[in-house]
Amino acid sequence: MRTFDYVRPATLPEALSALAASPEARALGGGMSLVPALKLRLAAPSALVDLRGIPELRGIRITDDAIVIGATTTHADVAAHPAILDRLPALAALAGGIGDPQVRNCGTIGGVVANNDPSADYPAALLALGASIETSRGSHAADDFFTGMFETALAPGEIVTAIRFPIPKQAAYEKFKSPASRYALVGVFVAVTAGGVRVAVTGAASCVFRAEMIESALGERLAPESLEGLRFSTDGLNADMHADAPFRAHLIGVLARRAVSKLLATGKVN
């Protein structure tokens, strides 16, 4: 690993100036993606700005219609939070299924969102639930945030501070994971929101995306049967050592049906 400067600011303004001091500085959350990348020399920042020393970036707030999760809140904390288990259990279950226990003890929601790994679980939840990404400069709608493979709408030096999830009527997430990496080969998040049914797919392509064909079919009738016979195009889908594009296309339909069945079985209607 190449060396770097390490700073652990106690306030957001200090973190912003540390990041602004060098174009090669990187923000550090739980380090579950960044530290392995440093070891492989896929990343060689001049400085790491550890955001975990900033108290206001951590923690979970519940309002009447939303759950707001601070950027450095760990997956383990989201998975075990009583109010999230009660109001948005699909999100708690998603967080509890990321990686393994040690990854969940360290990994942070802000880190996942800023990294935008094409196989990460959280981006599917953000996109399907119509979440907003709150940052040091303002707010981004999830629909406009995930722009490509490891690419987001974040400007250089912009820091994710929190994720705001509107509480849906119903939601469920299903994934088919790689047994080795435990990343999603494909993951499908289905949400019944105030604005209608929203479905987001992760793992299948270079970036999380909304599946309009599934959304309109479920909009007519919210049942797994509505998706029978749908065929998904393999255009743009990933093909790698884990799965080819036709298998991933097939998984989208299977997982969407499973998610709808789960959503209907839990009967959680807010």
Next chain:
Amino acid sequence: MQIRFQLNGKPVTVDVPPHELLSELLRDRLGLTGTHVGCDTSQCGACVVHVDGRSVKSCTTLAAALEGATVTSIEGLADGAALHPMQQAFHEKHGLQCGFCTPGMIMSSVEFAKNNPDPTPEAVRHWLEGNFCRCTGYQNIVSSVQAGAAAMHAQRKGA
């Protein structure tokens, strides 16, 4: 840069380069070689230690981030010559073959057992998703964790 933290109940002050990993600090400079490095790619779990009571992969933790933290490695579990109940359970149930994965298995299991006094085999297997045994001796490891969890809570009640 200088950091101060608690290691196995004792205060430690040490100079670390910013890129030093906790696994490197423990093994190479503090002589605590009970923490094993299996894959060094965050997958195998042999290097698991506790930071502030939670299990983490020391091969993916920057030592520089530990200022003020409380760290427990496998060497910190036993009480003098008396093994920790989870260590004793691995010993009695033969929860190891070559032993390489054992420190990580035990550190991971101790966190799990704190909240799970009577776990099912399925719950143990799910929790140990991040700990690989390349001897594939999982059957006895699961039995060990169940016995260790029971012993930890029996000891707590008796205390």
